[in-house]
Amino acid sequence: MKELQPPDPAQVVQLFRFAQDSDPELATFIILAASSGARRGELLALRWRDIDLDSGRLSIERGILRVDDRLIEQGTKTHQSRRISLDSTTVAALKAHQLWVTERARAASAAIGSESFVFSNAIDGSSPWHPDSTPRAFRRICQPAGVTGVRLHDFRHYVATRLLAAGVDVRTVTGRLGHRNPSTTLNVYSHFVPEADRCGRARPAL
Numbered sequence: 001m002k003e004l005q006p007p008d009p010a011q012v013v014q015l016f017r018f019a020q021d022s023d024p025e026l027a028t029f030i031i032l033a034a035s036s037g038a039r040r041g042e043l044l045a046l047r048w049r050d051i052d053l054d055s056g057r058l059s060i061e062r063g064i065l066r067v068d069d070r071l072i073e074q075g076t077k078t079h080q081s082r083r084i085s086l087d088s089t090t091v092a093a094l095k096a097h098q099l100w101v102t103e104r105a106r107a108a109s110a111a112i113g114s115e116s117f118v119f120s121n122a123i124d125g126s127s128p129w130h131p132d133s134t135p136r137a138f139r140r141i142c143q144p145a146g147v148t149g150v151r152l153h154d155f156r157h158y159v160a161t162r163l164l165a166a167g168v169d170v171r172t173v174t175g176r177l178g179h180r181n182p183s184t185t186l187n188v189y190s191h192f193v194p195e196a197d198r199c200g201r202a203r204p205a206l
Helices: 009-022 024-036 040-044 088-107 133-145 154-165 170-177 182-192
Strands: 057-060 062-067 070-075 082-085
Touching (some): 024 133, 024 154, 154 170
Antiparallel strands (some): 062 070
């Protein structure tokens, strides 16, 4: 397996700040990806009812998948739902995003509801972003932002490696990533797991 090279925190901040000026919706997607560790399709499937901005909690229950020329909404890769806590910066970005899409819809005599997709080009949020368009949009901002060698999927590795390096136990990281079991997490991220965890003495989550 190719050695993982997740982006460092400075690169994540750099990409987020650049996107804030050039593509605020993408900036929200970036910060949510870099804080949740969710899969791209899971983020695209999010509806506003899946996010509790008051408690800072995110429910992952579905994913968006492209099949031929159609977008299919289905269960997660492991067919398991999970809840993820969000930090205050991500919650603030989501609140600003919600306000913006709500005002955009109102200006067009439409409305954003609980069933509306969080990331949507439709005024009423009735359809999600296309899975192929999101990485393309991300690649377009990388070079002008001065960041190279980072893929959108690498934010998932960023979350996993940061948590493991901080001593968060493997089972907690497994749950956040939506892996089927801890052995999957260890197979991918063994180099980032503290020796205590590899020996079965999991440290408490931070």
